[in-house]
Amino acid sequence: MSSRTSPVGRRPITIRRAVARDAKRLTRLVRGSGAYAGKYASAVAGYRVGPDYIEAHHTHVAVGADEQGDRVLGFYSLVLAPPELDLLFVADEAQGRGIGRLLVAHMQSEARAAGLDRVKVVSHLPAEDFYHRVGAVRTGTALANPPAVPWDRPVFEFRIPPE
Template identity: 90%
Template sequence: MSSRTSPIGRQITIRRTVARDAKRLTRLVRGSGAYAGQYASAVAGYRVGPDYLEAHRSFVAVGGEEDGGRVLGFYSLILAPPELDLLFVADEAQGRGIGRLLVAHMQSEARAAGIDRVKVVSHLPAEDFYHRVGAVRTGTALANPPAVPWDRPEFEFRISPE
């Protein structure tokens, strides 16, 4: 577990997920404003299960007292092949630097695992975010109907050794 201060001065703790986080993370994914409207099919029925959390390096960002200790975001790193599978920040917590903290944490985890590159298939509205946090565009993931009927940008984080 690591505590950090967000760029706006709020205390954030990043900890490994546990099975009891699964329902809360499922609600965060399904309730994401980034997946409203035309993008809703991508998360309709999506479930983050305890088995998924156990199988991958998944971490949550938990707010301090001012946030009531709520889960504000999470990510999941798949090690083989290396991919940032999920990265979500609660709608009400966006713009506070939590996504940037989670990406930095993910890069540290990848580095510790001996990984030098991590792939990301981005949601279209998140493309600018990935550019801002240092990911490099590498291609396009083609549509996969019916759940994802649109092409998505593909990125890569290049993990430098410390």
């Protein structure tokens, strides 16, 4: 699927395929996420979204225009084999505007176009309610894997119906 524009809040949001020059902005978005503050900070402290990652996976960004130009408001990364929503982040200041829901809908469309009927998500604990709200079904629990991730995480699945 190519880029898509949708009005969310006051300004239109465009979803487009990420490119290598987005890598630093995506890395900053991950590392600066308020959802990973406090006890969760270690999970993203050294995390890097590199150009190689962007090239290897279906990574898309939600971009909104502001006074300084285009601003990345969120992004997702879909791994095709095995099918998994590997990353989904919305900038703290852009949350609550429907951008996460827009990214999920785009991901589902990309998954459908790739012939997938299911997409797994290993969720961050604070995102659990979000995945419920956007239609993911809880399928299990990913056990802690210290020191990288010292807590259990809920596992969800998006079921992708054919068109």
